[in-house]
Amino acid sequence: MLARDEALKVLAAHYTDGITVGVYQSIFDWMQIRPHPLNYLCTGAMGQAASHGLGIAIGAPNEKVVVLDGDGSLLMNLGCLFTIGHAAPENLVHFVIHNRTYEVNGDFPILGSKVLLFEEIARIAGYRHTFVFSEIVEFKLMIKHILELAGPVFVNLHVEPGESYRQDYVAIHSSESRAIFRSALHARLFGHQPENEPSKTSPDYSANEFHQ
């Protein structure tokens, strides 16, 4: 048994200060389990988390980048596994939170949930290390090692829902969230604040946009 929030708490205990790119219920949980300015919340379109993570991993090769993907999201962008396998960023750890449903969209089941072996596709695609967990004890034993490996690393977490966490859709689409991440990342990478923020005179389309 692996409750999602318990798994994320285990990850948070070992990954206290790094960049995290996440989607949907996993990032809603993560924002409350590990609130941090280096949480990248605004992936914009379903399926895109790992691709944003790849861009950051390439752009910041000395920083670890953890992606918290969803199973429905990854199904929508399976090709990204091959893109990442080819680009082979050593600093990328790609988790898929495999709960077998589109949880935030009404809990409707994903296709192929009984046969999907994401970790096998990732292995074939060129990830250096792949793991699959369905028990919290085993995940606890391995997480430190996983975070120390040279990537790309893929981790398939077969989870059950845990506690209920607030679904903060405003945060995952807000210009403020993006500015906070940008500032924190620039402070980390360059030791100063960003020079070019999105134009304050241009229309901000982002407010309360929940489309996918």
Place this chain on the structure above:
Amino acid sequence: MTANTLATVKGSSIISALNHASVQTVVALPDIVTCAGLLWPLSKDPNIRLIPVCKEDEGISICAGLSYCNQRSVLLIQHTGFLDSLNAIRAIAVEYQLPIVMLVGLQGMEPDGRDPSESDHLGIRIIQPICEAMRLTTYLIINDASAQMLSSEIEKAYEFSQPVVFLITQHLSAD
């Protein structure tokens, strides 16, 4: 420009403009308009990191991630892939106001100098109106002179953190 006087665009002119604009990375999916003249030469250019992708919307997100790290990139795709990626472009490039620079080959564009809005192909005719509806700044690359303004427009995209689309109307020559 009239029929039969169409100028060619050299892929090397575009590469030169990318280098001038300090573009470090090209994210690409092969497009018949730009493959021979631009993508193949880029794949051998030591100054450019090429990231091949499986689908165009991946590229929107990769360019976004790179932009947060102050790294300049362009996305090289075909107009069909542009159409397929509209949701990602809408959210990530337009609503999030990120400097996503797109080089878009118009596959099937008639080689007679007409404007894309007058193409016989629906998929090409609708590109500029869609860009306009999405408030995407758009330029046509129709000759080497128009290719040369790439670098200044890429500079602007990054200076103001805004997306920009360059439509490549004709097959690029290899040199």
